[in-house]
Amino acid sequence: MTTSDLIKKIFLSFHEKDNDAFYNAAREYIEYEKRKKHTIVARELEKALYISNSSSGSNKRFKNALPIPRDTEKGFPLLEIQHFDISMDSLLICQETKHQLEQALREFKDADVLATYNLQNKKKILLCGRPGTGKTFSARIVSSVLQIPLVYVRFDSIISSYLGETASNLRKVFDFIENGTWIVLFDEFDIIGKNRDDSHEHGEIKRVVNNFLQMLDNIKGDSLILAATNHQYMLDPAIWRRFDDVIYYELPDEHIRKALFDLYMRPIKKDPGIDLPKAVHLTQGFSPADIKMITEEAMKLSILDSRPCLSQNDIETAIYKFSRREKVRNNQMGDR
Ligand SMILES: Nc1ncnc2c1ncn2[C@@H]1O[C@H](COP(=O)(O)OP(=O)(O)OP(=O)(O)O)[C@@H](O)[C@H]1O
Ligand SMILES: [Mg+2]
Structure with a gap:
């Protein structure tokens, strides 16, 4: 033709x-x-x-030319197409990690130049590290920077309670992906970690994961596949091998924590007496998402009290509240 x-x-x-x-x-x-x-x-x-x-x-x-695949039994959508507009500057991570991410973006953009040398851009990348360090956020940024919609797949939601359905759910997701060029995020890949104590479940999950890996191996098309987990230490070598790169998100050091406070407190006027180094010190071991939550809490305290600017007391109260919340979560409140 x-x-x-x-x-x-x-x-x-x-x-x-x-x-x-x-x-x-x-x-x-x-x-x-x-x-x-x-x-x-x-x-x-x-x-x-x-x-x-x-x-x-x-x-x-x-609008309906490309239907979103659905679970046959329950009818829920197996993926979501999302659009974002977030700049790379909003991601505060260590230089090395940022460089790795930017390198993957450069390779994707110049895939045809690499192809003329018979080289392939990195197409499957594992994002790992503690909760709240920016894995899901990074996938949104990658999608924004490349201006390609994000196909968001909650890995655990395709694990159907009807085990027979799982393989067919996965197949539907991969068929959809192969039909175009997307940034794909298989989020909460942690299901492998979560089920390790239940040996029966674990056997089934392992089968599902193997199934997933086979599909990942044979995937066609130019999409960039990202998978995110915070249980990277539980992934066996077979899984590691499948990814062209592994990007590790660390908890922020003091410089990055300071930059996070600056970034997230930007919307509000600040009392000149704020002791930022102290706040940075008090939040050692906290994730960027924790710091974001603390600054939002602090700003709300000040706004609802109709005070003209954010004070040191607001910040410390928010840190205290957050630490208390963490204690409850970790069962350290002294309850029997
Ligand atoms: N490195 C970062 N720089 C700036 N903001 C961040 C960073 N990491 C996280 N945030 C903020 O915290 C929010 C939650 O982070 P995100 O969902 O990316 O965490 P995650 O690593 O995917 O965690 P989980 O493992 O729990 O899924 C983000 O939407 C963003 O607003
Ligand atoms: Mg996430």
Whole structure:
């Protein structure tokens, strides 16, 4: 089929309001551009096709061309398409980690340059580290920077209670992903860790994970796959091997904690007497998400008291409240 035939098909399907025909013809045209090694053009067209599919506004005509896969038994969606606009500057992590992330972005952007040397960009990346250190946040930033929608998959939600369904759920998710170019996040990959004490469950989960790994091995297309976990020490070597890179998120050191306080307290006027080094000292071992929560709490205290600026007392009260909450969580309140 010639280019003009393909374009004619796209026009005709539009005229006939035939979503499936439109979608198939558009896909065919993208594949045609890919065969001609016009990777950038193909990627741009894919982006345009999927944005028009998922945005709620202007293009309702083709909104349902690409249905979101659902669990057969319960009917819940197996993934979510999300759009973000967050800059890389909002992520405060150590230089090394940031560099690793930026390197993956550069490789993705210049995948065709690498391809001419027979090299492949990193396509499967494991994000690991303590809760609240920025793993999910990073996936949103990657999606924003590359301007490609995020396909968000809660790993544990596809683990169906009907075990037979799990493999088919996974298959549906992978089929969807392979149909386009996405940033994909398999979040809460921790299910492997959570079930380790229950040997029966664990056997089943292991099977599911193996299934997932096989699909990951054979995945087609140009999507960037991210998987996030905070139980990295429980992943066996078979899993590590599958990923082209592993990015580890550490708890913030004092410089980064200070930068986090500065960033998250930016919306409010501050008392000149604030002892930031003390707040930084008091929050040793806290995650960025903890510090965000503390600053929000402190700002609320000051706003609700109608005080003109945030005080040291607001910050310390918020830190105290947070520490108390953690004690409850860790069962350290002295209850029997
Ligand atoms: N490194 C960071 N720099 C700036 N803000 C951060 C950072 N890490 C986390 N945050 C803030 O905390 C929120 C929660 O973090 P996020 O959801 O990314 O944590 P996570 O590492 O995915 O944790 P979990 O393992 O519990 O899923 C983010 O939306 C962001 O506002
Ligand atoms: Mg997360």
